[in-house]
Amino acid sequence: MSVDALAAPKSRLSLRALIRPIASPVIAVVVAVIVGAILVVALGQDPITVYWTLIQGSLVGWPNLSTSLQYTTPLIFTGLAVAVSFRAGLWNIGAEGQMLMGALAAGIVGYAISLPAPLHVLACLVAAGLGGIAWAAIPALLRVYLGVNEIVVCLMMNPIALLLTGYVSTHLLKAPGPTNKLPDILDSAVLLNFSVFSQLNVGIFIALACCLVVAVVNAATVRGFEWKIMGLNPRFAYYGGIHVRRNAIAVFLVSGAIAGLAGAEQVEGVYKAYYDNFSPGYGFDGIAVAMLANSNPIGVIVAAFLFGTMNAGSAVLQMMTNVSKYLVQVLQFIIVLILAAQFSLSWWNRQRSGVEAQAAPSAKAEAEGDKAQGAV
Amino acid sequence: MISEIAFSAIRISTPLIFAALGGLLTYQAGILNIALDGFMIVGAFAAIAVAYVSASLTLGIFAGVISATVLAALLALFNLRFRAHIFIAGIAVTFMAYGLTALLLQGLLGQEGVFSSDRIPTFPTIDIPLVKDIPVIGPLVSGHTILVYLSYLSVPVVAWFLYRTPWGLRVRVVGEAEAAAAAAGVKVDRIKFQTMALSGAFCGLAGAYLSLGYVSLFAKQMTNERGLIALAAIFFAKGNPYWTAAVALLFGTATALSVRLPQITGAAPQLLQLIPYVVTVLALIVVGIRTTRLRSRHGAWRFEI
Numbered sequence: 001m002s003v004d005a006l007a008a009p010k011s012r013l014s015l016r017a018l019i020r021p022i023a024s025p026v027i028a029v030v031v032a033v034i035v036g037a038i039l040v041v042a043l044g045q046d047p048i049t050v051y052w053t054l055i056q057g058s059l060v061g062w063p064n065l066s067t068s069l070q071y072t073t074p075l076i077f078t079g080l081a082v083a084v085s086f087r088a089g090l091w092n093i094g095a096e097g098q099m100l101m102g103a104l105a106a107g108i109v110g111y112a113i114s115l116p117a118p119l120h121v122l123a124c125l126v127a128a129g130l131g132g133i134a135w136a137a138i139p140a141l142l143r144v145y146l147g148v149n150e151i152v153v154c155l156m157m158n159p160i161a162l163l164l165t166g167y168v169s170t171h172l173l174k175a176p177g178p179t180n181k182l183p184d185i186l187d188s189a190v191l192l193n194f195s196v197f198s199q200l201n202v203g204i205f206i207a208l209a210c211c212l213v214v215a216v217v218n219a220a221t222v223r224g225f226e227w228k229i230m231g232l233n234p235r236f237a238y239y240g241g242i243h244v245r246r247n248a249i250a251v252f253l254v255s256g257a258i259a260g261l262a263g264a265e266q267v268e269g270v271y272k273a274y275y276d277n278f279s280p281g282y283g284f285d286g287i288a289v290a291m292l293a294n295s296n297p298i299g300v301i302v303a304a305f306l307f308g309t310m311n312a313g314s315a316v317l318q319m320m321t322n323v324s325k326y327l328v329q330v331l332q333f334i335i336v337l338i339l340a341a342q343f344s345l346s347w348w349n350r351q352r353s354g355v356e357a358q359a360a361p362s363a364k365a366e367a368e369g370d371k372a373q374g375a376v
Numbered sequence: 377m378i379s380e381i382a383f384s385a386i387r388i389s390t391p392l393i394f395a396a397l398g399g400l401l402t403y404q405a406g407i408l409n410i411a412l413d414g415f416m417i418v419g420a421f422a423a424i425a426v427a428y429v430s431a432s433l434t435l436g437i438f439a440g441v442i443s444a445t446v447l448a449a450l451l452a453l454f455n456l457r458f459r460a461h462i463f464i465a466g467i468a469v470t471f472m473a474y475g476l477t478a479l480l481l482q483g484l485l486g487q488e489g490v491f492s493s494d495r496i497p498t499f500p501t502i503d504i505p506l507v508k509d510i511p512v513i514g515p516l517v518s519g520h521t522i523l524v525y526l527s528y529l530s531v532p533v534v535a536w537f538l539y540r541t542p543w544g545l546r547v548r549v550v551g552e553a554e555a556a557a558a559a560a561g562v563k564v565d566r567i568k569f570q571t572m573a574l575s576g577a578f579c580g581l582a583g584a585y586l587s588l589g590y591v592s593l594f595a596k597q598m599t600n601e602r603g604l605i606a607l608a609a610i611f612f613a614k615g616n617p618y619w620t621a622a623v624a625l626l627f628g629t630a631t632a633l634s635v636r637l638p639q640i641t642g643a644a645p646q647l648l649q650l651i652p653y654v655v656t657v658l659a660l661i662v663v664g665i666r667t668t669r670l671r672s673r674h675g676a677w678r679f680e681i
Binding site: 044045091093145148149152153156159160163166170287288322324326330332334336337341342 | 454458459460461463464469471474475476481482483488601604654
């Protein structure tokens, strides 16, 4: 595993190596589209019309496109948050809860404090990041110091966050009126909206900037390298002298902060107040995005755009055809299921080890490395 | 008042107990099965759709069980054959099931959010002859539908299979020491597949009870994270069937109270709904502290999933 696997990527700069990271997402998307078409036919509808409506309703024309971008923004944040943790071999699936806590924090700071405009926006973002960090710290500390499975803790933290924010927004700090929400945030805290057709706002640039920062950290810093090694093989990382525990907590907190920013973008840019139960599951879609992007921060942008357009198109689909918008959800998670499976990779490796019979041990070690990477 | 809450707690806990039994079988075999909600929703939908078409409850229950088992087999196939991470595959299957049932709800039954019909028969309640005359317990225990009794009777059956049969021994060995089990000649993947399929069957019963027995309607995402609460009960009780069922009953009672108490006192329902999750996290913390103390601080490697 050790030297072979680390040296391997350099020695494989062939066309195959370039195509390979893109190949499996593309195959997964194609398979999902085919399965979806079969479903649509089974329901007695025309798949071509359905897919055309989906594409037209999300991409053709600036109003539709800007709506798609609006739906893309939270997915970039949550997808990036999940991707950061997946890459380091940690399963932060609590992005939903962290986002809700971030949104609540941004919502409270947004109306309770008055500051000049740029400072107020910044204060809200910081509050949201801290909210996400606070919520991510619980599974992180339990994981690192008590050895508690973070998946289970994250699973429990999500509904806890939903119920707590629900309690705050329906009882403690509820705005007067019939709607369950906090009071509207002040104008100074609003993220500038630059489209009249949708709630697309400058938050998308913050999201893109986050992706770039993470990409640079991943590619050019010691921390990024350490996180990658932790993801590939935590034991190796530990014996190689990496502070695994400290880094694991750092990864979780960074992940939580990014997820919290998703909440800030929703509150400050889209809804202009914290609404109870506002999220249709952006945190869980984030898992799908991270899977599709193979935990690559730049890939997250592409994957989030794909899923964002699908979500935006699904609303049009619901209006224009007899097919439910949930077709899109089925497609999205078929993609995840296929990507989670490793039959393409294991097939590939069997081919490779067949060809390079002499290099069997190293091919096997690579296969194990791939497995770790694929699982991540 | 109190007896009314207790009666509804027994009913509300039924799907939780079914799902928890299904989940604990996979838990005992060492699989973190988080797709309980997905199995349940598919079971609930198939049950009500078939019951609506055929006007038969038995067929409905069968359809629920079979469809949930098929979904479980799909998850097991991806996990065991294609080596998908159980957790990612589980989430994918769950959300796929949510989406698929909502899609079919509109596509097949022509409803967008909720489906119910007069054609769907309701379960007759069963009065147990002698028990119903016992002063306090009688009215609580008697007068439920068949699936309620089935769920509570399944608990000792599952316990018997787990702790008193060779198959149960194999399941537990696979869960505790997979490599050792394989070395001893146990077909690990087959055992895991069997527990997963059974998990699907139990969740199918849970779903069928939800849509046919409990309310006689189907709503999208109607499982309302019951699978997660069942999972919480399993983790809290560390997979012991009796304790798991007891904890599920406790969590069900909390749910029943969260519906009733706010109507009387005006308290926030959220705070009672929090109980299962918070209690489980606290239990995990306690277990974590205990195991950390047991192990040497420096010797044991604790950075693996």
